[in-house]
Amino acid sequence: MHFVFMGVAGSGKTTVAQNVAARLGLPFAEADAFHPPANIDKMSEGVPLTDEDRWPWLRELAGWIAAHDARGEHSVMACSALRRDYRDVLRGGAPGVHFLHMDGPEEVIIDRIAARADHFMPPALLRSQLDTLEPLEPDEEGAVFDVRLDVDTLVERSLGYVEQRLGSTFT
Helix, strand or coil: CEEEEECCCCCCHHHHHHHHHHHHCCCEEEHHHHCCHHHHHHHHCCCCCCHHHHHHHHHHHHHHHHHHHHCCCCEEEECCCCCHHHHHHHHCCCCCEEEEEEECCHHHHHHHHHHCCCCCCCHHHHHHHHHHCCCCCCCCCEEEEECCCCHHHHHHHHHHHHHHHHHHHCC
């Protein structure tokens, strides 16, 4: 199985996903590391990405999931995965892709983004991400987690979700 921690910038998806992956000894990917320089340049300048910018990036991420699936490995990824059709591309990488949506009030997330000094995503782009965000639909495998909770609680609850899904298949 593969677990994609999703949400807008500043939602804590990477922090929680890294902790879950480390605790379970699973391969981890930060989707931002897969962006080509042109995408990072656009976002750094406060320009939202278009779907044309995203499709090759999403296909590469689906390929990363597929490669781990082909090796019989479970995996963890942090990726915005804001729209259903983006998540559909990621699900195309392998069966058993679950989405853990880190969600919360705009005020909480904007404060987090403003406090980050080491990320290319400016606070001004949060609104475009929130406008793009499509919540998980009932037929999508996943769960929603409230980012107002502290990181340790989010990690524990996310671990519970992942471990329950892996059950006896986890080795």
